[in-house]
Amino acid sequence: MSKFWSPQINDLVPYTPGEQPKVANLVKLNTNENPYPPAHGVQKVLNEFEADRLRLYPDPDASALINELATTLGVPSENLFVGNGSDEVLAHAFMAFFRQEKPLVKPDITYSFYDVYADLYGIKIENQKLNDDFSISLENYPSDNGGIIFANPNAPTGLALPLEQIKALLDRNTETVVLVDEAYVDFGGESAIELVNQYPNLVVTQTFSKSRSLAGLRIGYAVAQPHLIDGLNRVKNSFNSYPMDMLAIAAGVASLKDADYFNEMCNKIITTRENTRARLERLGFNLLPSATNFLFAEHKFIEGGELMGYLRTKGVLVRHFSRPDIANFLRITIGTDAEMDALIEALKSHPDMVELDA
Ligand code: PMP
Numbered sequence: 001m002s003k004f005w006s007p008q009i010n011d012l013v014p015y016t017p018g019e020q021p022k023v024a025n026l027v028k029l030n031t032n033e034n035p036y037p038p039a040h041g042v043q044k045v046l047n048e049f050e051a052d053r054l055r056l057y058p059d060p061d062a063s064a065l066i067n068e069l070a071t072t073l074g075v076p077s078e079n080l081f082v083g084n085g086s087d088e089v090l091a092h093a094f095m096a097f098f099r100q101e102k103p104l105v106k107p108d109i110t111y112s113f114y115d116v117y118a119d120l121y122g123i124k125i126e127n128q129k130l131n132d133d134f135s136i137s138l139e140n141y142p143s144d145n146g147g148i149i150f151a152n153p154n155a156p157t158g159l160a161l162p163l164e165q166i167k168a169l170l171d172r173n174t175e176t177v178v179l180v181d182e183a184y185v186d187f188g189g190e191s192a193i194e195l196v197n198q199y200p201n202l203v204v205t206q207t208f209s210k211s212r213s214l215a216g217l218r219i220g221y222a223v224a225q226p227h228l229i230d231g232l233n234r235v236k237n238s239f240n241s242y243p244m245d246m247l248a249i250a251a252g253v254a255s256l257k258d259a260d261y262f263n264e265m266c267n268k269i270i271t272t273r274e275n276t277r278a279r280l281e282r283l284g285f286n287l288l289p290s291a292t293n294f295l296f297a298e299h300k301f302i303e304g305g306e307l308m309g310y311l312r313t314k315g316v317l318v319r320h321f322s323r324p325d326i327a328n329f330l331r332i333t334i335g336t337d338a339e340m341d342a343l344i345e346a347l348k349s350h351p352d353m354v355e356l357d358a
Contacts, residue, residue: 013115015112015116019031026315027346028317028335029316029334031333032292032331032333033209033213034213034265035335035336038214039212039254039257039262040261041255042251042255044254045253046251054246058244058245059249062249063077064253065219065248066080068253068256069256073223075193075223078229080223081224081232081236082244083222083243084240085207085218086220088218088220088243089232090113091117092239093205093222094118094123098123099122099123100147102145102146103125103145103146104124104148105146105149106126106148107128107129107136108130110149110154111151111181126142128140130157133288134154134288134296138168146176147176147178147179148173148179150181151181152181152192153184153188153291155184156294156326157288158184158290158291158292158296160291162190163192163194163195166192166195170198170201170202175201176201177228178202178203179203180202180204183205183207183210184210185206187269187290187291187293188290189292191206196225200227202225203228204223205220206223207219207220207221208220208252212262213265214252214255217247219252269334272334272340276334276344280295280297280332280344282355283347283354284299284301285297285300286298293334294331294333295331295332296332298328298330299330303327304320304328305320308320310346311347315346316343318330318332
């Protein structure tokens with residue numbers, strides 16, 4: 001607190017990202033990063049980049065990246081907006097679309113940054129409970145709203161909604177923006193990008209941070225009809241004209257060009273995820289189905305916070321959320337097979353862990 005702050009800043013509750021530890025040799029399964037390197041072309045671009053080019057500002061429109069994305073996704077470039085991570089794209093979307101009289105409707109358990117942006121921009125929130133199986137109940141979302149946002153697949157549950165349910169919502173909810181955050185969609189979800197042409201109020205966001213192994217480069221994007229993209233650009237150009245630096249643009253393009261590598265890495269993670277699920281079940285965990293690069297797992301006898309602390313003593317980091325309705329769960333990022341072996345070994349060493357018969 002400082003008397004020099006603007007008054008609203010005192011009351012902000014900023015987002016707390018998962019720990020980025022300063023010590024080496026930890027098995028890091030706490031922030032949903034990809035354990036594999038980015039596409040080979042990314043390294044090549046970085047090696048060949050001439051520092052002298054950095055004297056100049058980057059392209060404010062990031063056209064090379066937008067055009068390559070248009071080719072990869074099969075959408076016109078007028079339907080695309082890129083930003084410094086999908087977090088920035090989401091922030092601009094909150095500013096551009098959700099500062100309305102009526103509250104923004106969202107699931108009560110979802111990506112916690114939505115509450116932070118709402119707070120920052122003075123947007124009222126109306127939370128909707130998840131169903132008992134942790135699925136999102138879009139059919140109950142009120143028509144009287146200032147916008148709707150949810151993650152699909154949802155985080156931290158990992159559950160995906162079928163596209164028909166999103167279509168049904170869009171058929172009903174025509175007067176405010178519906179934003180579908182698809183940060184994890186490449187690991188098994190159904191993308192709503194194909195609905196963008198049909199629905200003038202749909203915004204879909206995606207990221208290079210998870211499935212493209214580029215969390216450190218900060219690239220996210222939105223797909224929507226041009227009138228919504230114009231709204232995002234108005235906010236962006238009132239905030240920072242150059243959110244995408246030259247390296248991000250060039251390396252992002254290189255990542256998109258290697259579709260085979262992208263598919264191979266996503267499939268590898270999905271295979272490891274399902275193997276890990278079976279191993280965790282044998283150790284007495286209940287797990288939700290996952291369409292993401294993480295598992296949301298609850299042990300039958302051992303409390304979530306305790307298990308997280310125990311794993312940390314064994315050098316394995318996983319994410320735990322203290323809110324009571326999910327306090328028993330751990331969110332475990334899918335790493336390499338060797339990292340998942342280390343997780344399982346650490347769990348087996350817990351004094352109360354009993355392996356069930358296969
Ligand atoms: N949406 C969801 C659901 C996420 O989990 C994350 C990652 N924390 C993001 C968006 C933001 O990802 P990034 O800014 O790295 O693109």
